[in-house]
Amino acid sequence: MPLAITLIVAAFVSAFFISTYSNRGANYWVVANSFAPGHLITESDVVASHMNLGDSAENYLNTADQVIGLVATRHMSAGEVVSTTDVTNSSDALSTSAVPLSLRAADLAAGVHVGDSIDIYWVLDSRNGEGVMDPILILGGVSLVGLDDSKNALGGDVGITVAIEETQVLRLLSATTQGRLVVVRAYV
Helix, strand or coil: CHHHHHHHHHHHHHHHHHHHHHCCCEEEEEECCCECCCCECCHHHEEEEEECCHHHHHHECECCCCCCCCEECCCECCCCECECCCEECCHHHHCEEEEEEEEEHHHECCCCCCCCEEEEEEECCCCCCCCCCCCEEEEEEEEEEEEECHHHHHCCEEEEEEEEEHHHHHHHHHHCCCCEEEEEECCC
């Protein structure tokens, strides 16, 4: 009887130690709502989640780190753990502008969704025997933050909004004055 009681107590104690040591981890910030580069992170954008990241834990922000008020440096989707390289406290990252563009429906890659990384090319159509000019990459790796294809049902234009650096706004808008813009999905 004493041996049986000792074995039962040992089983409970060993189960307690195994669960205690195997559940070592910390609370980390996880993205609750998707956002684009340049977004100022608020309380509603992130949630705390307990996980064990092992050796890679130093690459992610835990709840002891202040994430509210930081600026996203890349597009982040819901469910991602916030990495130390995904955010910055630099006000320079806030210099992102949302630029609306109107495109022909045929000039927008199929399957493009908000949050996708896209490339924007400038194409000058040849007219009246003019020389052909190669398309030019205007901006690459741009984050798509808005898509309105409600007019697309009638074969009209598609409205998109892209997040770009303020310094690139004039370059993009000047490309719309002549020729047309073609949007290519960066990663298929």
